[in-house]
Amino acid sequence: MNMLNQAQQFWPLIIMIVIFYFLLWRPQKKQQRRRQEMMNSLKVGAKIITAGGIYGVVTATKEDVVEIRIAEKVEIKISRSAVSQVVGS
Numbered sequence: 574m575n576m577l578n579q580a581q582q583f584w585p586l587i588i589m590i591v592i593f594y595f596l597l598w599r600p601q602k603k604q605q606r607r608r609q610e611m612m613n614s615l616k617v618g619a620k621i622i623t624a625g626g627i628y629g630v631v632t633a634t635k636e637d638v639v640e641i642r643i644a645e646k647v648e649i650k651i652s653r654s655a656v657s658q659v660v661g662s
Contacts, residue, residue: 612653615639620661623651628660 615621619631621641629641632648639656642648 611659612656615653615656615659616662618662619659621659622657624655624657 615631615634617631617633620628621631621639622628623641627641627643627649629643629649631639632642633640634653637653638650639653640648640650
């Protein structure tokens with residue numbers, strides 16, 4: 574009877590771990606996967622918004638750096654991780 578009582582004490586902990594997985598960890602991994610796919614799909618001509626709110630068009634991509642045109646004859650280099658979202662191709 575003592576073993577049954579000890580096993581019952583672990584059910585709340587197990588339930589909390591399951592809730593933690595479905596409410597926090599899994600959605601975060603899904604969001605990270607979408608962001609990684611977005612950064613990997615950057616290509617020349619894509620319209621983007623940076624984390625700082627700058628709109629631009631991708632003119633060149635390298636491993637960790639993206640060059641964007643923000644105005645006529647004005648190009649800047651930013652970190653690939655600074656791209657917040659892609660708004661068009």
